[in-house]
Amino acid sequence: MLLSKKKGFFTRIYIVEIIQGLAITLKNFFFSRKVTIQYPEERRAYSDRFRGLHYIKATNGVENCTACMLCPTVCPAECIHIEAGEQADKEKYPVRFEIDLLRCCFCGMCEEACPKDAIKLSAIYEMATHSREVLRKDMLLEQRGNK
Amino acid sequence: MDNQFLFMLAKLLFVVVALISVVPIMLWVERRGAALMQNRLGPNRAGPFGLLQALADMIKFFWKEDGVPGHVRAVPYLCAPLVSLAPAFMTFAVIPFAGNIIFNNEVFEFQVAHLDVGFLYIFAIASLGVYGIVMAGWASQSAYAMMGALRSASQLMSYELPMGLSVIGVILAAGSFQLQDIVALQSQELFHIGSLSIPKLGIFIQPLGFLIFLTCAFAETNRLPFDLAEGESELIAGYHIEYGAMKFAMFMMAEYINMTTASGLIATLYFGGFQLLPGMHTVLDLIHLTGFEGDCLRAGFQMLSFGLKIAFFMWFFVWVRWTLPRFRYDQLMDLGWKVLMPLAMVNIALTVMLVVYKVI
Numbered sequence: 001m002l003l004s005k006k007k008g009f010f011t012r013i014y015i016v017e018i019i020q021g022l023a024i025t026l027k028n029f030f031f032s033r034k035v036t037i038q039y040p041e042e043r044r045a046y047s048d049r050f051r052g053l054h055y056i057k058a059t060n061g062v063e064n065c066t067a068c069m070l071c072p073t074v075c076p077a078e079c080i081h082i083e084a085g086e087q088a089d090k091e092k093y094p095v096r097f098e099i100d101l102l103r104c105c106f107c108g109m110c111e112e113a114c115p116k117d118a119i120k121l122s123a124i125y126e127m128a129t130h131s132r133e134v135l136r137k138d139m140l141l142e143q144r145g146n147k
Numbered sequence: 148m149d150n151q152f153l154f155m156l157a158k159l160l161f162v163v164v165a166l167i168s169v170v171p172i173m174l175w176v177e178r179r180g181a182a183l184m185q186n187r188l189g190p191n192r193a194g195p196f197g198l199l200q201a202l203a204d205m206i207k208f209f210w211k212e213d214g215v216p217g218h219v220r221a222v223p224y225l226c227a228p229l230v231s232l233a234p235a236f237m238t239f240a241v242i243p244f245a246g247n248i249i250f251n252n253e254v255f256e257f258q259v260a261h262l263d264v265g266f267l268y269i270f271a272i273a274s275l276g277v278y279g280i281v282m283a284g285w286a287s288q289s290a291y292a293m294m295g296a297l298r299s300a301s302q303l304m305s306y307e308l309p310m311g312l313s314v315i316g317v318i319l320a321a322g323s324f325q326l327q328d329i330v331a332l333q334s335q336e337l338f339h340i341g342s343l344s345i346p347k348l349g350i351f352i353q354p355l356g357f358l359i360f361l362t363c364a365f366a367e368t369n370r371l372p373f374d375l376a377e378g379e380s381e382l383i384a385g386y387h388i389e390y391g392a393m394k395f396a397m398f399m400m401a402e403y404i405n406m407t408t409a410s411g412l413i414a415t416l417y418f419g420g421f422q423l424l425p426g427m428h429t430v431l432d433l434i435h436l437t438g439f440e441g442d443c444l445r446a447g448f449q450m451l452s453f454g455l456k457i458a459f460f461m462w463f464f465v466w467v468r469w470t471l472p473r474f475r476y477d478q479l480m481d482l483g484w485k486v487l488m489p490l491a492m493v494n495i496a497l498t499v500m501l502v503v504y505k506v507i
């Protein structure tokens with residue numbers, strides 16, 4: 001609803017108001033605390049639960065993943081591709097484990113679904129690259145966090 | 148070639164170079180000023196304090212793809228940036244930026260063109276700038292650009308009048324159209340308090356005229372709060388929406404150069420033009436040079452004080468831009484026709500009375 005408030009004469013000629021406004025901007029100009037985070041040197045502190053770049057947790061240098069295929073099933077973006085294989089000391093393991101980061105929406109469902117505490121989302125958010133390569137197993141095995 | 152001709156060439160070169168170099172400086176001032184007022188830091192990476200940012204911007208503008216959209220009318224589309232840039236340079240010609248110096252019994256003026264109709268020339272040329280905007284809007288064949296151009300044209304109509312009328316007060320007081328005479332008038336004494344003498348600055352004898360002129364100067368240069376021709380929020384970019392690369396940069400240059408001219412005019416009409424700032428006389432007396440060298444030094448100081456005055460008003464333009472919101476279109480028209488016009492008339496009547504009764 002349009003309400004017209006009765007304003008005083010001085011308010012209506014605006015000059016005083018304009019001068020007050022100018023004083024406010026000048027005060028900000030000189031004295032205000034600047035909120036800019038100067039990126040490469042300073043970074044915003046994110047919560048530990050931030051969902052960033054994936055990694056597969058490893059125990060004693062062996063990945064926890066048993067290629068149970070729960071994460072590719074649950075993934076809404078269908079961006080996890082696993083090829084399972086067998087090994088003598090470990091029944092099943094992923095021969096190939098790829099995540100297409102260009103499709104991933106960082107929902108964290110894979111992390112929730114994993115029964116082996118294997119796939120994790122780290123706090124790394126700088127993922128710009130020059131190529132469109134997918135995140136391969138050898139890259140995934142890099143331990144990027146301590147979740 | 149005689150000295151006058153050489154001096155004229157030097158002046159031309161100086162004014163053009165000075166006006167062009169205002170653009171990158173103002174780009175930087177505007178961006179950092181805006182940032183600091185909004186509690187940000189602004190561009191501070193390229194060079195010390197981000198001073199080279201303007202250079203980087205310029206390089207970017209030069210290297211961008213300079214495309215012409217398929218749906219535009221090509222000839223006016225390509226001419227429009229030039230049409231708005233040329234008057235911006237031309238108006239500064241009649242503004243004196245230092246007092247005369249005498250060399251070999253010849254008088255050298257620091258003013259590109261000494262015109263007896265100084266003022267009328269400025270108003271005539273300054274309003275040509277809007278042709279560039281209208282041309283751009285019409286040639287772009289885009290609704291937004293057209294709206295911007297139409298707004299700009301009607302804005303010009305409603306603000307040129309009070310602007311012209313507000314200046315008549317100063318002309319009446321000086322009894323001349325020439326900016327040199329107006330500056331000379333402002334060095335006289337209005338009254339004095341003890342040993343402190345208050346000069347006849349335009350702002351003291353024409354406070355109302357000054358306010359009207361200042362408001363109109365903002366409208367004339369299409370700056371916020373009157374930048375309806377651009378209106379980012381409703382017209383996206385208004386008249387220059389279809390422009391890119393250097394063609395867009397030319398519109399921006401025109402805006403900043405217009406701002407410089409407007410600041411120069413405000414300084415000349417209401418703040419004593421190239422009259423020395425307080426304190427500079429003392430410095431000059433201390434250095435104590437006479438004859439030609441003394442003249443040159445004085446001219447240098449006058450240029451400096453004129454430059455400082457212009458710089459202050461340029462800063463004021465930026466300051467106001469980041470303080471006030473944009474006017475709504477009908478409010479803008481209301482202000483022009485219903486407030487500023489009558490006020491300007493009242494101002495003329497008052498000035499006439501003051502001049503007749505020899506108060507000023």
Ligand code: SF4
Pocket residue numbers: 074075076077078079080099103104105106107108109110111
């Ligand atoms: S975070 Fe979500 S989208 Fe990305 S891989 Fe895991 S389940 Fe798929």
Ligand code: SF4
Pocket residue numbers: 064065066067068069070071072082110113114115116117118119
């Ligand atoms: S859910 Fe866990 S264990 Fe199963 S395939 Fe995915 S990462 Fe491996």
